[in-house]
Amino acid sequence: MPSDDADRLGALYDAHAGPIWRYVVHLTGDRSGADDVVQETLLRAWRTPRILADDPETTRSWMYTVARHLVVDDARSARRRREVTTDEPPESAVRDATDSIFDAILIEEALAGLSLAHREVVVRAYYGGLTVAEIAEELTIPEGTVKSRLHYGLRALRLGLQERGVTR
Structure with missing residues (x-):
């Protein structure tokens, strides 16, 4: 070389x-x-x-x-799977949660990159299922501020995910 x-x-x-x-x-x-x-x-x-x-x-x-x-x-890979023989089949099949675990880790990392103000609005809206009015009441801020923080928080979240190669 x-x-x-x-x-x-x-x-x-x-x-x-x-x-x-x-x-x-x-x-x-x-x-x-x-x-x-x-x-x-x-x-x-x-x-x-x-x-x-x-x-x-x-x-x-x-x-x-x-x-x-x-x-x-x-x-x-097959190398990672450890097959064990049993006399009886398992009661039910379990879906592989690998992708959802990795996705959750990536989203958690991207959310951690947001400012506290943006993160609390995004989390309340998407994980808490709250409306703009409910978030505004809970945080005692105007609804317009909630909308703005939600807009810019989602924008920053998208950029954080793009940096991790998740979205385009």
């Missing part, structure tokens, strides 16, 4: 390995498995020159998406 390539690979590692590793550990709780996912993610980025030419934020978002897909693929 020429010195220039080694320097570029080192810069890629320095810029992105830490955040990607923390993200994977947050998703899986497996510190040693996170090393493998980070290595594969960096390798895929290295093999995709157009990604390296993008700005660092786009590269990081792409890498978060790749890492998430690697984690999901690993969780669904």
Whole structure:
């Protein structure tokens, strides 16, 4: 590997390995498995020159998406499933909740990035099922303020999700 390539690979590692590793550990709780996912993610980025030419934020978002897909693929792989034979079949089938768990984690992280004022309005509206009037009464603020915070809070939430590679 020429010195220039080694320097570029080192810069890629320095810029992105830490955040990607923390993200994977947050998703899986497996510190040693996170090393493998980070290595594969960096390798895929290295093999995709157009990604390296993008700005660092786009590269990081792409890498978060790749890492998430690697984690999901690993969780669904036959290697991870431990089949146990029994005399009787299970009473009912259980749906795989992997995607919904990852989605909940991503939404939680994106909500944490909102300001408190925006987060409390968005959470009350979408998780609490409250109307604009009910939120305004509960928070003792005008309805127009609730509408404004809801609009800008959802906008910031969408941007936070885009940074994590969830939406376009």
